Amino acid sequence: MKIHIETDRLLLRDLIAEDAQAMFEMDSDAEVHTFLGNNPIASLDEAKINIAFIQKQYIENGIGRWAVVEKESGEFIGWSGFKFVTDVVNERTGYYDLGYRFLKKYWGKGYASETAIASLNHGFTKLDFKEIVGIADVSHIASNSILKKVGLIKRNEFEYDGTLHNFYSLTREEWENEK
Numbered sequence: 044m045k046i047h048i049e050t051d052r053l054l055l056r057d058l059i060a061e062d063a064q065a066m067f068e069m070d071s072d073a074e075v076h077t078f079l080g081n082n083p084i085a086s087l088d089e090a091k092i093n094i095a096f097i098q099k100q101y102i103e104n105g106i107g108r109w110a111v112v113e114k115e116s117g118e119f120i121g122w123s124g125f126k127f128v129t130d131v132v133n134e135r136t137g138y139y140d141l142g143y144r145f146l147k148k149y150w151g152k153g154y155a156s157e158t159a160i161a162s163l164n165h166g167f168t169k170l171d172f173k174e175i176v177g178i179a180d181v182s183h184i185a186s187n188s189i190l191k192k193v194g195l196i197k198r199n200e201f202e203y204d205g206t207l208h209n210f211y212s213l214t215r216e217e218w219e220n221e222k
């Protein structure tokens with residue numbers, strides 16, 4: 044199993060079938076889905092399908108969200124990293140989106156920020172990305188705070204699934220200038 048990123052407290056590796064139970068615990072939690080369209084999953088099978096969908100992206104797009112493992116406990120805590128977006132979103136397509144989603148018991152420990160900083164670094168230096176995008180519901184305080192804190196720049200607001208969202212991006216040149 045490939046480990047893509049190691050931070051002080053976390054490992055980011057490919058998702059595997061064995062993550063299904065923890066993925067189900069995370070994605071069946073209504074609170075986790077507050078800013079994700081309020082559509083939590085209802086069965087373990089849906090979690091298995093979601094993992095298989097991301098594994099297909101690894102092959103077809105060369106990238107997809109990675110499982111995040113807490114080094115101290117060895118536990119799966121959620122996912123983070125990049126998705127190559129092929130839909131049209133905010134009149135954009137064909138971009139790398141930075142995201143994160145964790146089981147509620149792991150919130151508030153700085154883990155999303157830790158994975159976001161490491162992912163940006165990895166995306167620009169190892170994966171040769173020219174630009175990284177981030178999107179968050181305008182009311183999602185935590186996610187907007189993370190995207191701004193790690194240096195993404197707000198470009199505009201747009202309607203996404205009927206809700207106002209902020210669109211952030213950062214080019215490699217801007218990232219290098221920020222350092």
Ligand SMILES: CC(C)(COP(=O)(O)OP(=O)(O)OC[C@H]1O[C@@H](n2cnc3c(N)ncnc32)[C@H](O)[C@@H]1OP(=O)(O)O)[C@@H](O)C(=O)NCCC(=O)NCCS
Nearest residue numbers: 075143144145150151152153154155156179184185186188
């Ligand atoms: C969003 C999420 C990933 C944040 O994870 P986290 O590991 O708790 O985030 P961090 O601990 O790195 O905190 C990031 C910032 O948000 C703040 N924050 C965290 N939870 C918050 C809350 N409920 N309300 C307000 N601020 C909050 C933190 O204080 C921190 O602020 P700082 O950057 O000024 O220090 C997590 O809540 C989650 O998985 N939510 C469900 C999925 C989701 O919404 N994903 C994002 C979609 S855009």
